[in-house]
Amino acid sequence: MESKKIKELKVSAIENGTVIDHIPSSAVFQVIRILKLEAFENMVLFATNLESKKYGKKGIVKVSNKFFKPEELNKISLVAPHASIIEIRDFQVQQKTIVETPDRIKGIVKCFNPNCITNIEHIPAIFAVVDKEDTRLKCHYCEKITTCETMEFR
Amino acid sequence: MKNKSLVSINDYSKEEQLHILDIAQEFEKNPVQTILQDHVIASLFFEPSTRTRLSFESAVNRLGGKVVGFSEASNTSVKKGESLRDTILTVANYSDLIVMRNPIDGSARFASEISPVPIINAGDGANQHPTQTLLDLYSIRKTQGTLDNLDVAMVGDLKYGRTIHSLVIALCNFNTTFHLVSPVELKLPSSVKMHIKERNLTYHQYTEMDEVLPKVDVLYMTRIQRERFSDPLEYERIKNVYNLHKGMIEDTKDNFRVLHPLPRVNEISVNVDQSPKAYYFEQALNGVFVRQALMTSILGIK
Ligand SMILES: [Zn+2]
Numbered sequence: 051m052e053s054k055k056i057k058e059l060k061v062s063a064i065e066n067g068t069v070i071d072h073i074p075s076s077a078v079f080q081v082i083r084i085l086k087l088e089a090f091e092n093m094v095l096f097a098t099n100l101e102s103k104k105y106g107k108k109g110i111v112k113v114s115n116k117f118f119k120p121e122e123l124n125k126i127s128l129v130a131p132h133a134s135i136i137e138i139r140d141f142q143v144q145q146k147t148i149v150e151t152p153d154r155i156k157g158i159v160k161c162f163n164p165n166c167i168t169n170i171e172h173i174p175a176i177f178a179v180v181d182k183e184d185t186r187l188k189c190h191y192c193e194k195i196t197t198c199e200t201m202e203f204r
Numbered sequence: 205m206k207n208k209s210l211v212s213i214n215d216y217s218k219e220e221q222l223h224i225l226d227i228a229q230e231f232e233k234n235p236v237q238t239i240l241q242d243h244v245i246a247s248l249f250f251e252p253s254t255r256t257r258l259s260f261e262s263a264v265n266r267l268g269g270k271v272v273g274f275s276e277a278s279n280t281s282v283k284k285g286e287s288l289r290d291t292i293l294t295v296a297n298y299s300d301l302i303v304m305r306n307p308i309d310g311s312a313r314f315a316s317e318i319s320p321v322p323i324i325n326a327g328d329g330a331n332q333h334p335t336q337t338l339l340d341l342y343s344i345r346k347t348q349g350t351l352d353n354l355d356v357a358m359v360g361d362l363k364y365g366r367t368i369h370s371l372v373i374a375l376c377n378f379n380t381t382f383h384l385v386s387p388v389e390l391k392l393p394s395s396v397k398m399h400i401k402e403r404n405l406t407y408h409q410y411t412e413m414d415e416v417l418p419k420v421d422v423l424y425m426t427r428i429q430r431e432r433f434s435d436p437l438e439y440e441r442i443k444n445v446y447n448l449h450k451g452m453i454e455d456t457k458d459n460f461r462v463l464h465p466l467p468r469v470n471e472i473s474v475n476v477d478q479s480p481k482a483y484y485f486e487q488a489l490n491g492v493f494v495r496q497a498l499m500t501s502i503l504g505i506k
Contacts, residue, residue: 165329167310171288191310192331193212195395 062095067114069136070126075099077129078109083203084125084158085111085118092116105132120150125158127151128185128201151182159187162200166192175204206504209316209323213334213370218377225342227497227506228490235493239505240269246299247273248291249326250282250306255466255488256326256335260303263495272298289318296321301503304328322502330366335498336465337370339491344422346490347461347483351375357383357416360426360446360471362392367465368426369396376400382407383416387442390432412445417456423448425464425471449473453481463487 073081075098087094093114102108123135127149137144157174168175168191177187177196187196205220216224245264249257252275261271273295277283282291288306292315295302304315305326312325312332327333345351356375362368362384372382372392376399384392384407391409400407410416417423428446433439447470453460464472464484476482500506 161310163309165307165309167288167308167314170308171314173314189310191313192329194309194331 062112063141064093064095064112064114064138065141066139067092067112067116067137068118069138070111070113070123070130071108071134071136072102072105073109073111073126073130073133074105075107075109077126078111080129080203081109081111081126081133084129085113085122087111087113090116120147121152124150124152125155127182128155128159128187131182131185151179151185153179155179155187158203159196160202160204161189161192161194162196162202163189163192163194166194168192205501207322208502209319209325210334210498210502211312211316211323211325211328212332213337213374215334221338221341221374221377224338224494224497224501225345227501228338228342228493231493231496232490235496236266238268239500240264240267240503243269243301243503244299245269245271245499246295246302247271247275248295248302248304248306249273249275250277250304250308250311252276253305253327256305256333256491259488259491260324260326260335260495263492263499266492267496267500269499273303288315292319292323301499303499324498324502330364332370333366334370335491335495336367337374338498339487339494340367340371340424340463340465341374342490342494343463343483343487348421348459351378353379353381354422355381355383355420356422356424357385357413357420358392358424358426359385359413359416359448361390361428361432362386362426363390364429364432365426368392368424371424372396373399376403376405379403380405383410383420384408385410385413385416385446387411387428387445390428413448414452417452417460421457421459421461423460423462425462425468427467427469427471443470446471447473448476450475450479453479456481 078096078098095112098109099107126133133149135147155177161168161175176190180186180188185198247260257275264271288311296319301322303324303326307329309329309331312328316323325332325334348354358368430439460481461483462481466484466488
């Protein structure tokens with residue numbers, strides 16, 4: 051009980067909206083970008099480097115008055131494969147789900163290959179996710195593999 | 205296969221690939237016809253590749269078709285900054301089929317998705333060159349009588365050679381045993397080996413070719429480029445290790461044949477050319493029949 055209170059002090063509760071928990075600390079800002087929260091008008095709270103029993107350090111993002119479609123949320127699985135999504139209504143947890151890596155990614159990731167048509171003609175890159183554990187994305191156009199290490203977001 | 209663009213070798217199933225080879229065999233018997241006389245083929249070479257372009261254009265001309273296009277981008281609207289999308293949409297108005305060579309990886313897939321007429325990829329950067337693969341399959345089948353259960357050695361730059369990558373992937377349909385000979389720094393990438401492993405096929409890796417030659421049916425040689433080496437001395441050493449000369453093919457099987465996508469530099473000595481086991485010049489000629497088969501099949505004529 052005591053520890054729960056302290057946790058809530060660190061990141062305030064929201065009345066209605068979505069909590070994205072268990073984000074690797076290093077990926078919090080990427081999650082904010084992928085979900086386009088920079089331009090969001092309601093309250094957004096976030097924290098990084100929180101203690102986590104499971105992951106060592108974790109990050110969390112809370113978005114007020116916003117409920118995402120699963121396909122929007124699944125995009126963040128590329129940087130936060132174990133993120134959990136909690137929907138809050140009237141301060142109560144309504145639903146808790148885990149993100150799923152989609153089979154196909156369009157538009158959010160840049161192909162790492164500088165000679166790829168997507169980087170030259172400015173068309174959205176499309177990838178088949180060939181490895182969900184290690185995040186390996188095969189470009190639909192140049193057929194090269196973009197990995198965690200070479201991944202950049204548009 | 206009517207209207208079906210060919211961008212990557214895997215766009216066509218094994219059966220479709222074999223069908224093209226069968227049609228090519230008919231064209232080999234009768235390469236001069238008039239069946240394309242009502243057709244215009246666009247040949248768009250955004251970078252020069254004389255060999256491939258002449259092969260396509262010869263294939264069209266011998267069937268009575270017309271060719272429009274360009275052989276390099278320097279004098280065209282492309283040079284003035286026109287997007288690939290605009291070039292393709294414009295040229296599609298003037299032609300029934302577009303053959304495209306382009307230095308940008310993935311350009312052919314993109315073109316095939318926006319073009320109202322089918323596209324044949326004649327090489328997109330470092331990515332794919334599927335008509336080369338079809339002519340390699342044709343040459344192997346013709347010299348061996350079959351594509352099944354062969355021992356094939358691939359020698360040279362296995363890391364960057366797109367010809368090798370596509371051929372390995374295509375041969376995975378035919379229960380091939382692969383003998384991969386390359387310098388350590390130019391080994392076949394794991395993304396290509398993955399295809400061999402998925403089919404549970406056997407492959408062996410070597411750094412020298414001598415012990416491989418008596419075991420195999422086909423020797424597929426490729427060029428090793430100087431630019432791949434940071435150390436020029438290392439290049440000089442490797443260049444001599446991967447040189448095939450006449451004495452080396454004496455103890456090979458009777459059905460043994462040497463293939464090479466050409467142009468060669470010094471990886472095959474000129475004294476091999478006289479041997480009946482040298483097949484690389486005929487291999488290049490087969491490209492005309494395979495391209496005739498592919499184009500007529502896509503246009504719905506064959
Ligand atoms: Zn790409």
